[in-house]
Amino acid sequence: MASFIVVLFFLIIQVFANKVISSSSLGKIKWMSLAGGIAVSYIFVYILPSLHHEQDEFGDTAFELAMESELYFFGLIGIVLFYTVNKLAERHRHKRGASVEDRFFFSQTLLFFVYNMLISYIMFASEQPLEQLVFYGTAVGLHFMAVAHDMFRENNVKYRKYGRYMLASGILTGWLVATLTPPSPIVLSIVFAFISGAIMFNVIKNELPSEDSAHLPTFVLSAFIYSALTLMLKFFFDW
Structure with a gap:
């Protein structure tokens, strides 16, 4: 039940992200600066230390001939894959034709x-x-909210009609797989490394606000407050 409440929260954010951003008194710039600050903090105080820990565990339990960088390689694959898709998106923006646009949007x-x-x-x-x-x-x-907003800006009609529901179904599918299948430590480590690399790229691309669309105090405060809370929780409760 607890995990279902969290996944329901994710689904609501994914489906209604742009309505939340547009209707909130906080404003789009502050929302994106808040998300960007917390995302950067999340990478440096959670993802990178966790990836290092997973690599140590992977080397101890997976293979006798394990090296010291297998999981970092999977993280690299995540970054390269999403960078490639992003470059293809930029290239397709200069092409005309509804079929090309539709094909790439759904891909x-x-x-x-x-x-x-x-x-x-x-x-x-x-x-x-x-x-x-x-x-x-x-x-x-x-x-999730920042990624949704970025896809909305690129093609708001198709995102509202199809995209947000497809992305929400991805969240629901991941929860169902996690709930219904026994976890494998090796699979978890590889998936975590791959998605860590993908998250790093998407945070840098979508959530580090440019100079003309950033609220600097919100970005800085959210980054350091979330980092301080994370470090305190790790120190006192061994998170």
Whole structure:
């Protein structure tokens, strides 16, 4: 039930992200600066240390001939894959024709379906206590919101009609897979490494606000406050 409440929160954010941003008194610039600050903090105080820990565990339990960088390689694959898709998107923007635009939109949406599914799978298959799931889920939820807003800006009609539901179904699919299948430590480590690289790229691309669309105090405060809270929770409660 606890995980279902969190996944329901993710689904609401994914489907209604742009309505939340546009109707909130906080404003789009502050919303994106808030999401960007927390996302950057999440990478440096959670993802990178966790990836290092997973690599150590992977080397101890997976193979006798394990090296010291296998999982970092899977993280690299995640970055390269999403960078390639982003470059293809930029190239297709200069081409005309509804068929080309439609084909690429659905290809990109399918990729983000898998992206959301893997993030959701990692969140719920790792068997975190409820308080950790809620705390880190806040950062993940804001990240979903930023990705949704970026896709909305690129093709708002198709995103409202199809995209947001496909991305939400990715979240739901990941939760179902995590709930209904026994977790494998090796699979979890590989998926976590891959999706960590993908998250790093998408945070840098979507959530580091440019100079003309950033509220600097919101970005800085959210980054340092979330980092301070994370470090305190790790220190006192061994998160």
